[in-house]
Amino acid sequence: MPAFARKILLAVQAVIALTSLLGGGALIVGATAGENLFVQGLRADYLEGSPFTSYLVPGILLAVVVGGIHLTAFLMLKRRSHGSVFASAVAGFALLIWIFVQMVFIPFTVLQAIYFAAGLAEIGLVLLMLGLFTDDEAPEA
Template sequence: MHETRSIRVPLAVVLGLFSATAFAGGIALIAGSLDPSLGLAITPPPELLEGSLFDSYLLPGIVLAVVLGGMHLVACIMVLRRQPHADLAAVAAGFAALIWIFVQMVFIPFSVLQAVYFGAGLLEIGLVLLQLGVLRGERSPRLAG
């Protein structure tokens, strides 16, 4: 990874916050689907799943916590440890976030949280592009041909 501390730190913060909230949201969806009395205020109504592949929020909750939260956690750790493919992991996590929000918006009406998380995914990708020098018009040594 092209080392730029001023970009690496905010990237790790965004990835870490995304991971923590994805895990918490996934747990809320799982808890709400297993026991509706445990459903938190952020658990969408089950009627929103009508016409989807899901009859409860159990599987979406597992995917949110494990896949999306896990990808962001792994990317965050890789960025903090300056692992060689941390930029790839961060971009993959950012694209996963965008895909999650696109799919979610098919079934769930627009909410401000969707815009926030879509923006966070774009921010992750943008920070990696800055780190690689792509948005500054530089050519990264790894991208140079």
């Protein structure tokens, strides 16, 4: 397992876990307080056509699903637990799915592109950690 890929993946997972937990928490607090106290630019009309009437459920999903999966993958990778690479792949795909679904309901923002790129980076780093891009066992030509 390349050490540089592991370190970069840990950093990406930490940032995504932290921002997902904080962002989800802000959506939850904003929804329960009756106004968006912490998140600027989120309008109620973004929820039109979605299954949600407030940002409460999206906030819970963001914190628990995206943030929770990334936190779990981070902790597993940090401890070098068995299955940590699989958990990291799941976290990367969870982020990509989150962004795909989000873009169905919310107009495109640069932040979506950044997080999509982060999800792709996670998948790429997992592939590096699995040794997919090494020439160690290249077939003879």
